[in-house]
Amino acid sequence: MAQQKSGHVTLLDIARACGFSVSTVSIVLSEAPLSQNVAASTREQIRTMARQLGYHPDAFARSLRRRHSQTIGVLAYDLTDPYCIPIVRGIQAGLHPTNYLPLLMDAQIQRRLFDSYLKMILERRAEGVIVIASWIFEETNLLADIEKNHVPIIIVGRDLTSRRISSVFVDNEAGGSMAMRHLCELGHRRIAVIRGPEELFDSKPRWTGVRKAATEAGIRIDPRLVFQLPNSVDPFSSFEGGLHCAKQMLASGRSFTAVLAFDDLTALGVVRGLSEVGLRVPEDCSVLGFDDVLPATVSTPAITTIRQPLKEMGLQAVEWALKALEKREQGVDLNPQSHKAVPELVVRKSSSRPPERKSQMR
Amino acid sequence: MAQQKSGHVTLLDIARACGFSVSTVSIVLSEAPLSQNVAASTREQIRTMARQLGYHPDAFARSLRRRHSQTIGVLAYDLTDPYCIPIVRGIQAGLHPTNYLPLLMDAQIQRRLFDSYLKMILERRAEGVIVIASWIFEETNLLADIEKNHVPIIIVGRDLTSRRISSVFVDNEAGGSMAMRHLCELGHRRIAVIRGPEELFDSKPRWTGVRKAATEAGIRIDPRLVFQLPNSVDPFSSFEGGLHCAKQMLASGRSFTAVLAFDDLTALGVVRGLSEVGLRVPEDCSVLGFDDVLPATVSTPAITTIRQPLKEMGLQAVEWALKALEKREQGVDLNPQSHKAVPELVVRKSSSRPPERKSQMR
């Protein structure tokens, strides 16, 4: 009845319905400072009418006028990956006490989608962007556009300070060392290692850390027990990669008492591979993961892993984004920062001392 | 330089920069029909200038003027739950060929957040809303507002046709029957059942299906082997619930050769509980899950489960949402519809024939 053609209730509808001007209604409903001057009776009248009609302010009109969207764009490379979720949670948690809202997008590991969502984030005038990408994320030309439009951008999951982008990522080297040290301390000497895919940012430093710790412990890593995941991209593939590597390991005829896997899903793949030939984890062979995602916790045995403080990393990203906005308000451009989060060894059931009889591994 | 105070490049910037009017620029950049009449040289000039300045149209202004947001709100009860993700994927897949964009929100199983995000979806003038909620989702008063503003709403994960809301959900009864039938066919007779939490929509019909199949197979379910998950809410708790039930089962002294768990995470909890007393799955005891989420696939043994066609359910929801929009365009209000998706038995490694010697279970 009082509806506009658009189907949505507007200030004008309310104004007409209770005989005040649009301005007054706006002042009351948006709780502008001037609303103190509005008669209490008027306020009440307007508010009840708004409730009655089911009024909700039009975010488009409001943002247009106020020149603020109160939005932070969050672009995840793949929500399917359990790695992303805790980061998103951290971002949500960080944003919650402010009145910024996350605009969450899932690129599904597709460059095309990544670009089109980034464009959308720009069009929606997000005031900042947080990109979750442990994964390849080369120069999109949109990146330049983001800069031209003065939108602060933070990346979590890899170091892009070289491109002058604030970055939050885990200290992979330290993590790799922790993992190797844990196995050494348990008494393992023949340790198979599954390295991450070539093109993944985390792979190299993690491997460096592993080697350092091995050297420090006086252990030689048999190059024939070093494997590498293929350059694939979706989370499930790293499970299959682990499974495949385990088979190769077993086929190689070399003996080993532990496997240091690139991440948790790889570790789960290894567990599967070992179990298929009747080997038990950890009695016959220890398996270590990295990340600490849900599947590592709920599988049996629970996977010993290097935990990334994902939620905290999300929080950190938000903190910087907000600070950048604040500074921008004052006309200052913030220099890109970087934060190396410290990982943590989580000992669970997939690691133990090596089996007594070495012959057990053929 | 040519920047407005807002920091964003606008049509006016481009117009000034190349000496045409805002209208012409708009017509060219938005590829309006009139742009055929614009001189090719002009078009080129405007386009390159836009690219150079990094122009992106302001979605707020555009939507305001066009009276279309090209957006579908998607409100998930908890992205942490692996159950949600494939549904979201389905929704994305369904939306992709259209030019609607999903506006994805994660309520984190908190009523307050649920409400505030729903409000946000309304304010952003989403043209339709899809709610993912297997979980409690009682009358929000916002629901009434959604109706007042003529926004079509679809729920996936439970049946709310009684409240005149289109619903997509799995045929829980059929699924429950499938699970039980599978165990019976393998030869199990003493089967423990873990029912879902009281307040969860899926719980009752699933249990009905289980009992029906048992009756048909001439099997009596020992009430002392029936357990129930507590009314909790986060996905991890169902793992713990399963673990706890397994302990109770074992403590009860009753013998059983299979456990039919409410969902996959519960099943994984049961596996853990059994393994803690040295029982192996499936050699000593079979375990069945429900849903088919990632952790069920990557754990060892892989969990035999009843698969919900989650992605398809998401697709279905989108299809209806779009149809409702189409109809609304013509002024027709669509009647709420409902779709019971048919589940599917996925046989993996956690189920097998019961062990020969019954004494094995004490």
Add this chain to the structure above:
DNA sequence: TGTTGACATTCAAACGTTTGAATATTAGAA
């Protein structure tokens, strides 16, 4: 010469808000 119509471009209003400035009303003070 005037009319027609195709082509190229611009005008101006509108979308739903917000907000600085303006107006109107009342009460109290000078």
Add this chain to the structure above:
DNA sequence: TTCTAATATTCAAACGTTTGAATGTCAACA
């Protein structure tokens, strides 16, 4: 009585687009 000040409300412009209608130019036709 007029002036000031507080209270209560409205005007009107602006945010960045889009778009129906208007304008202007030019060539071709009658």
